[in-house]
Amino acid sequence: MIRVELAKLFRRPRTYVIAGLLCALPLIVAIFLATTRIPPPPGQGGAFLSAVLSNGALYPAAAMALVLPVFLPVSVAVLAGDAVAGEASAGTLRYLLVRPVGRSRLLVAKLISLVVFVLFAISAVLVTSYLTGITLFGASTSSAGVALPPDVTSLSGVTISPAGLVLRLLGTVAYIVISMVGVAAIALFLSTVTDSALGAAMGALAVLVTSQVLVTLDAAQAIRPYLPTRYWLAWIDFFREPVLWRDIERGAGIQLVYLVVLLGAAWANFLTKDVAN
Amino acid sequence: MIRTKDLTKRYGRTTAVDGVDLEVREGDRYGLLGPNGSGKTTLVRMLLGLVFATRGEIEVLGRPVPRRVREVLPSIGALVEGPGAYPNLSGRTNLAVFDAAGPGGRRRDRRARIDQALERVGLGGIDRRPVKAYSLGMRQRLGLAAALLRPPRLLILDEPTNGLDPRGIREVRDLLAELNRDGVTVFLSSHLLSEIDAFCSRVGVMDRGRLVVQDDLDDLRVPTGRVTLGTPTPERAVALLDGRVEHRAGEILTVRHDDPGALNAELVAAGVTVTAIAAERRTLEEVVLAATTGSSDRVERVEAA
Ligand SMILES: Nc1ncnc2c1ncn2[C@@H]1O[C@H](COP(=O)(O)OP(=O)(O)OP(=O)(O)O)[C@@H](O)[C@H]1O
Numbered sequence: 001m002i003r004v005e006l007a008k009l010f011r012r013p014r015t016y017v018i019a020g021l022l023c024a025l026p027l028i029v030a031i032f033l034a035t036t037r038i039p040p041p042p043g044q045g046g047a048f049l050s051a052v053l054s055n056g057a058l059y060p061a062a063a064m065a066l067v068l069p070v071f072l073p074v075s076v077a078v079l080a081g082d083a084v085a086g087e088a089s090a091g092t093l094r095y096l097l098v099r100p101v102g103r104s105r106l107l108v109a110k111l112i113s114l115v116v117f118v119l120f121a122i123s124a125v126l127v128t129s130y131l132t133g134i135t136l137f138g139a140s141t142s143s144a145g146v147a148l149p150p151d152v153t154s155l156s157g158v159t160i161s162p163a164g165l166v167l168r169l170l171g172t173v174a175y176i177v178i179s180m181v182g183v184a185a186i187a188l189f190l191s192t193v194t195d196s197a198l199g200a201a202m203g204a205l206a207v208l209v210t211s212q213v214l215v216t217l218d219a220a221q222a223i224r225p226y227l228p229t230r231y232w233l234a235w236i237d238f239f240r241e242p243v244l245w246r247d248i249e250r251g252a253g254i255q256l257v258y259l260v261v262l263l264g265a266a267w268a269n270f271l272t273k274d275v276a277n
Numbered sequence: 278m279i280r281t282k283d284l285t286k287r288y289g290r291t292t293a294v295d296g297v298d299l300e301v302r303e304g305d306r307y308g309l310l311g312p313n314g315s316g317k318t319t320l321v322r323m324l325l326g327l328v329f330a331t332r333g334e335i336e337v338l339g340r341p342v343p344r345r346v347r348e349v350l351p352s353i354g355a356l357v358e359g360p361g362a363y364p365n366l367s368g369r370t371n372l373a374v375f376d377a378a379g380p381g382g383r384r385r386d387r388r389a390r391i392d393q394a395l396e397r398v399g400l401g402g403i404d405r406r407p408v409k410a411y412s413l414g415m416r417q418r419l420g421l422a423a424a425l426l427r428p429p430r431l432l433i434l435d436e437p438t439n440g441l442d443p444r445g446i447r448e449v450r451d452l453l454a455e456l457n458r459d460g461v462t463v464f465l466s467s468h469l470l471s472e473i474d475a476f477c478s479r480v481g482v483m484d485r486g487r488l489v490v491q492d493d494l495d496d497l498r499v500p501t502g503r504v505t506l507g508t509p510t511p512e513r514a515v516a517l518l519d520g521r522v523e524h525r526a527g528e529i530l531t532v533r534h535d536d537p538g539a540l541n542a543e544l545v546a547a548g549v550t551v552t553a554i555a556a557e558r559r560t561l562e563e564v565v566l567a568a569t570t571g572s573s574d575r576v577e578r579v580e581a582a
């Protein structure tokens with residue numbers, strides 16, 4: 001079943017359209033930066049953006065910071081919202097179930113295919129943005145290693161080896177996947193509740209937007225640590241020297257709790273649900 | 278093959294299926310008739326474990342449903358309320374996806390099985406167009422092909438000829454008859470009397486969620502106590518049978534009489550030539566109309582008294 005889900009994922013043109021759009025955003029930003037050479041003032045604009053002007057090898061990190069807050073979660077919510085509800089409204093869900101495909105298996109296969117999608121999309125963004133960075137801004141890695149941007153490390157002159165950069169990027173990818181699996185769990189749960197793929201995606205986005213608003217609201221400080229988007233940007237801590245693990249660990253923990261609770265709810269709901277449309 | 282006891286399904290305040298005791302025997306060609314909204318699809322969904330009953334028991338191929346439905350589903354071919362397919366994939370790829378999704382769809386002979394299933398439903402020469410470019414009839418045939426991918430012991434088909442033209446309906450009927458001869462039990466639902474009449478050996482009639490009739494077709498079509506009679510000299514027959522002729526259409530008379538043989542003897546003795554004579558039987562339509570109260574999806578205005 002997992003193979004079938006993956007085949008369906010990679011046979012659908014929309015998978016590539018979404019990945020293409022995700023890659024296009026950093027590309028557009030890079031072109032503007034490269035032609036004007038106007039860096040965003042420190043503390044404003046995306047993280048790493050001012051640093052990439054002197055070192056294109058950091059552009060993948062900047063690209064992550066660009067796609068993560070909105071674009072990537074929107075794509076994940078759309079795909080995950082479609083996962084069950086889309087099959088239900090296309091009429092294919094009932095034919096899968098009478099094949100028979102176990103309902104739990106179907107849910108797990110859907111989740112795994114979403115993880116694979118996130119990995120695929122992130123890899124595409126990393127590769128294209130690395131190439132973009134190198135060609136537009138040049139690389140200054142040479143043998144001295146990569147200088148971490150001072151606005152992130154709050155220390156200037158720290159350098160890490162290219163291998164270190166790769167490791168940190170891998171950590172970033174893993175962390176972002178975990179964050180997006182949290183998004184997927186929300187949308188997947190809603191997808192088992194409603195038969196409208198759009199409704200499920202909208203519901204998940206409503207949760208995320210609300211969470212984003214509350215994160216910046218001082219009055220909501222009491223619940224802030226438990227909001228799903230609170231630690232989304234914690235992966236930037238991978239680029240500090242030394243790596244600051246506190247928020248990363250908390251963020252991963254929160255997402256794990258969301259994942260377990262929502263998947264449990266999705267599973268319980270789907271297993272007892274009438275497939276009657 | 279299928280047995281239900283007091284099977285009931287409520288959706289909120291509507292009772293879609295109400296205390297149904299269904300019995301489908303091995304080798305049957307069972308036709309489930311009923312007006313729109315009488316609960317046929319809901320019943321079929323419960324048999325397949327898609328919808329969970331509010332009350333009652335189901336046994337399919339000797340296993341309790343939904344508890345052990347996964348053991349029997351591999352030997353069931355099903356079509357539930359229209360076909361379902363991934364619109365951007367070709368028909369062949371769709372079948373491959375469904376085949377690979379379930380157990381027992383061995384990869385080695387998949388191509389052969391898909392080809393055979395497509396051939397059987399008359400889509401043997403299908404090209405690589407995506408399903409969204411298919412006509413309604415082609416989709417319906419593809420749905421049937423999906424039900425035949427693995428040789429089924431039992432076919433559960435909800436309105437299998439929906440959207441097909443007369444020739445297509447005939448082809449499907451012949452296909453089902455052929456499968457039935459090979460030992461496949463066929464359970465199908467329809468709101469088309471003619472279809473059930475032409476194919477089924479056993480009939481169930483649903484009305485507002487209840488199974489109001491369940492019997493062999495031959496037993497349902499009891500004689501009406503009238504005889505249809507053909508004669509080249511209708512005037513003489515009318516004169517002879519005086520008052521017993523209920524209806525006359527050209528040379529065909531309908532006569533109130535229990536025994537065609539005795540009637541024939543009487544006419545011949547009186548010198549009336551008889552070209553055709555047969556006991557009139559209740560049509561399936563009459564059986565159904567007598568048993569049902571009307572289309573339950575008609576929403577009548579309740580007059581305030
Ligand atoms: N998911 C649902 N939620 C609420 N009510 C439903 C649902 N599905 C069916 N019903 C109701 O149950 C009743 C039976 O519907 P069902 O689809 O089983 O009828 P049917 O005999 O298949 O009709 P048709 O011949 O039109 O296909 C109808 O009154 C319908 O409104």
Ligand SMILES: [Mg+2]
Nearest residue numbers: 317318358435
């Ligand atoms: Mg129906």
